[in-house]
Amino acid sequence: MSILVLLDQRGGLKPTALEAVSAGRVIASVAGTDLHALYIGRCNPGLSKELKGFGLKKIFACEDDSLAHYSSESYVAIACELVRSLNPDVVLGSATAVGKESFASLAARLNVELAQDCVGLSWNDGLTATKPIYGGKVLAEMRVSDHPAMLTLRPNLFKISRKGEDIPEIVRLENPEIPVRTHIRAIVQTADDTLELTEAKIVVSGGRGIGGPENWPLLQDLCDELGAALGASRATVDSGWISHACQVGQTGKVVSPDLYIACGISGAVQHLAGIRNARVIVAINKDPDAPIFDYCDYGLVGDLFEIVPILIAELRSLRWMNSNDDGSTRINVAR
Numbered sequence: 246m247s248i249l250v251l252l253d254q255r256g257g258l259k260p261t262a263l264e265a266v267s268a269g270r271v272i273a274s275v276a277g278t279d280l281h282a283l284y285i286g287r288c289n290p291g292l293s294k295e296l297k298g299f300g301l302k303k304i305f306a307c308e309d310d311s312l313a314h315y316s317s318e319s320y321v322a323i324a325c326e327l328v329r330s331l332n333p334d335v336v337l338g339s340a341t342a343v344g345k346e347s348f349a350s351l352a353a354r355l356n357v358e359l360a361q362d363c364v365g366l367s368w369n370d371g372l373t374a375t376k377p378i379y380g381g382k383v384l385a386e387m388r389v390s391d392h393p394a395m396l397t398l399r400p401n402l403f404k405i406s407r408k409g410e411d412i413p414e415i416v417r418l419e420n421p422e423i424p425v426r427t428h429i430r431a432i433v434q435t436a437d438d439t440l441e442l443t444e445a446k447i448v449v450s451g452g453r454g455i456g457g458p459e460n461w462p463l464l465q466d467l468c469d470e471l472g473a474a475l476g477a478s479r480a481t482v483d484s485g486w487i488s489h490a491c492q493v494g495q496t497g498k499v500v501s502p503d504l505y506i507a508c509g510i511s512g513a514v515q516h517l518a519g520i521r522n523a524r525v526i527v528a529i530n531k532d533p534d535a536p537i538f539d540y541c542d543y544g545l546v547g548d549l550f551e552i553v554p555i556l557i558a559e560l561r562s563l564r565w566m567n568s569n570d571d572g573s574t575r576i577n578v579a580r
């Protein structure tokens with residue numbers, strides 16, 4: 246019996262990969278089973294060091310420059326071959342864009358069920374996954390009984406935890422050089438995806454209250470100060486003010502940051518469906534009766550065009566004080 250974690254990478258292991266490995270270790274230790282991982286990507290000589298202390302027994306590594314960028318054709322074929330030969334009981338991954346796509350293809354190839362975007366896992370003589378349904382209004386506990394049980398985990402929810410100094414064995418896999426029909430010529434980074442919304446620790450979102458697309462730079466300044474990703478309500482997306490990639494909510498992205506700052510967002514249920522897992526929610530709205538105030542942890546009643554510049558100035562001055570501090574960490578800016 247074993248658990249296999251498919252590692253998320255983009256120019257290096259992503260934190261979501263470590264979250265999935267940490268969750269896998271907890272399950273492996275309760276179930277008394279081995280934990281393995283699969284890395285597909287460009288050659289990564291630091292792999293066993295990066296994954297030291299996670300209780301991994303083996304890392305299966307298929308490394309080649311041609312695998313630097315995700316391609317569902319080659320990645321899924323490699324993962325499928327390993328799953329068939331290793332025969333793990335559980336295959337875990339991250340519910341990132343790549344993770345969701347590759348797991349869907351892999352589950353279809355293996356003809357097994359798949360639980361995407363799980364927010365909890367437990368083991369009691371079998372695997373139980375907790376998964377939000379009905380736009381996050383209900384948490385379903387599902388017994389995953391197919392073999393292998395395939396699950397992806399929502400980013401930012403599972404704590405990364407190392408214990409010990411164990412170094413996993415690296416097992417090199419041949420690149421099967423699958424003939425792929427899609428070739429990546431270039432990756433053009435847009436302003437929207439400099440920091441992936443679903444994986445960001447801090448998200449600043451704007452709603453119709455920002456008044457128009459010309460005011461995004463104000464929220465982007467706040468994002469830059471906090472190291473946050475920029476999100477948006479559907480009203481702004483539908484108005485053509487920002488791309489759909491930034492939409493948070495039921496028909497947009499589900500985010501789970503430590504801090505979510507909603508600026509000029511009323512707090513419609515469809516928007517709230519996307520932020521239920523945010524740890525702390527701050528709302529800035531000039532209407533004291535806006536529904537978001539029933540939901541947030543901290544509410545600022547006022548004009549965002551007055552409040553956001555004050556926040557930015559405060560953050561800048563804190564950062565300035567920090568850099569002039571004689572080495573102490575008395576003032577800690579979230580960056």
Ligand SMILES: Cc1cc2nc3c(=O)[nH]c(=O)nc-3n(C[C@H](O)[C@H](O)[C@H](O)COP(=O)(O)OP(=O)(O)OC[C@H]3O[C@@H](n4cnc5c(N)ncnc54)[C@H](O)[C@@H]3O)c2cc1C
Nearest residue numbers: 452453454478479480494495496497509511515531532549
């Ligand atoms: C099937 C369906 C799916 C949907 N999916 C989504 C989704 O995924 N995500 C989503 O967001 N919505 C979704 N919606 C739309 C949702 O119902 C709301 O219409 C939308 O969220 C409203 O966006 P908003 O809060 O930006 O705009 P509004 O509701 O117009 O709110 C704007 C807010 O800004 C405040 N404001 C105005 N000026 C200022 C100022 N200067 N300073 C401070 N505050 C100010 C106002 O008081 C108001 O509360 C969906 C709707 C449906 C029917």
